């Protein structure tokens with residue numbers, strides 16, 4: 001894996017001075033979730049007023065020990081003051097009551113006084129309603145306006161801070177805890193500027209220390225890179241894991257499966273009998289399937305050989321579709337299960353030399369959108385996770401200039417870690433995360449590509 005020496009440099013005493021003097025970007029060292037940690041927010045959580053914020057205040061003591069209110073009284077919270085209160089680690093702003101242009105000034109009034117008091121790697125979540133659910137056009141316009149604000153605020157955050165907007169549909173209020181445990185914690189360190197829709201879902205996590213307990217998960221391409229990180233993270237959260245990869249990766253796969261107490265399954269997902277073999281190895285069925293296996297065979301279209309095109313489309317798009325259909329038809333994928341497809345922001349933005357790869361990744365996004373309504377009746381969610389620049393052996397082999405551009409052209413000014421993608425997948429695999437379906441979750445540090 002490539003190491004980002006620039007981050008080490010700018011976070012040294014000398015580097016900080018030099019970089020500040022010449023105005024170079026200064027990416028922060030992001031705080032990440034450490035095994036054994038219990039509290040999603042280690043520090044002060046600031047809550048606004050409003051009906052959704054009131055819902056949050058009911059479980060806020062499970063998120064943090066230090067709760068403040070800002071802009072009005074909130075049950076169980078002390079009023080925040082710039083002079084006397086601790087630095088702020090997390091913020092929840094309820095924008096659901098903003099229904100007219102004149103009320104949008106509340107955004108400036110709420111956020112301006114607190115921005116200089118945010119701690120490093122602070123996480124801001126704005127809560128709103130679905131604009132199209134508003135019958136008054138001015139209310140719909142106002143709810144949509146909040147999206148523009150949240151994406152810009154994400155770009156203005158400093159020191160590793162992030163901002164997300166969660167649009168809460170009627171009935172989805174009881175899924176706020178799961179979402180905030182993710183988006184207010186270092187589990188979402190490399191996610192920023194995202195707009196996520198939550199719908200009603202009748203499932204709940206039973207034990208927050210092991211949110212995936214009792215769930216069985218299959219991860220394809222699990223021998224190394226992002227897939228290995230996903231398998232580790234799902235196992236950490238209590239899932240029983242089945243790790244799948246090609247025969248050439250058998251020794252790495254076996255070693256990881258043994259370490260995680262999981263099962264190794266050597267299989268080429270493009271083999272003609274792959275679906276039949278997979279079902280045979282899943283007698284008890286499963287709850288989570290993560291289609292992570294993927295390949296690149298880069299060439300400009302003018303030079304693209306047919307086998308480069310075919311193999312990428314086959315592994316990245318056709319195999320996940322065929323295997324998902326087989327898991328559904330056979331009933332191997334349980335009710336209330338989760339399907340997670342590893343796409344890429346290049347599937348949204350396009351990329352020179354990757355017509356085959358970006359076609360496959362955009363196809364996965366379309367597949368998630370198209371399948372979601374049908375799977376809803378079985379409580380199954382399907383989403384695409386779109387990583388941006390992630391520090392893996394794949395990106396370590398990129399030419400220097402491209403690698404640097406990939407890292408710095410984002411609000412967080414750096415590449416992500418495989419763990420960042422794995423945390424997003426683990427969240428989507430939780431009971432209750434079915435509240436999100438048919439969507440794309442970008443894990444890209446708010447990359448400018450495809451934004």
Ligand SMILES: NC(=O)c1ccc[n+]([C@@H]2O[C@H](COP(=O)([O-])OP(=O)(O)OC[C@H]3O[C@@H](n4cnc5c(N)ncnc54)[C@H](O)[C@@H]3O)[C@@H](O)[C@H]2O)c1
Nearest residue numbers: 221225226245246268269292293294342344387390392394
């Ligand atoms: N690394 C990044 O920056 C990045 C960015 C965006 C998206 N992604 C996507 O994330 C996923 C994982 O990426 P990575 O960087 O860890 O890749 P990687 O090459 O390190 O790992 C991919 C794994 O998939 C396995 N695999 C390939 N073909 C297979 C087949 N036919 N059957 C079974 N297994 C097969 C490989 O053996 C390998 O273990 C891929 O889908 C990739 O497109 C990665």
